[in-house]
Amino acid sequence: DQQVKQNSPSLSVQEGRISILNCDYTNSMFDYFLWYKKYPAEGPTFLISISSIKDKNEDGRFTVFLNKSAKHLSLHIVPSQPGDSAVYFCAASGSGGSNYKLTFGKGTLLTVNP
């Protein structure tokens, strides 16, 4: 039972355009969401996060939107650059107690074409 789903295994966009990566979750106890970027043979690199008390968080070219009623979040990258080409993972976590573990989706491979 996958609690975090990234339904698009891959996405291809032109340089300068917007990249939109989507993520759905099923566990209503999740209240903290993160996006990581991963290059081959490297560990995931933290990009941006959002708490469930917000519906938007922005950091430079990266914006994450959270729709709690739909249990959906998305990562927008504007403008996309060739160096953004990587696998992007959505992750989620609950709050309090010992529930600090991250639950990851399977990832979306983003390719930004020059």
Added chain:
Amino acid sequence: DTGVSQDPRHKITKRGQNVTFRCDPISEHNRLYWYRQTLGQGPEFLTYFQNEAQLEKSRLLSDRFSAERPKGSFSTLEIQRTEQGDSAMYLCASSLGTGLQTDTQYFGPGTRLTVL
């Protein structure tokens, strides 16, 4: 470089052998996590430490797996009697760990294990 470091980066072993991996977290981070990633999947949680205390273990962590963080700093993950199904990337992460809120985890480069 003050990020999370892992050693070795690659390990090739024969089935039945024991292996041990080391993780050095970011120096002021209290929480340390181990994850495993296989091809085509996202990282899967294995276990986590708050200082030296191991507070949660996944059902993925069979009896052949043991993790320690003896002084609340570096951690080791040992796999005994390795099986081919143990082949994966083993990732370590750390976070500041103040208060009860979930906080951002920062990952190391991983140790790629291949069991022949």
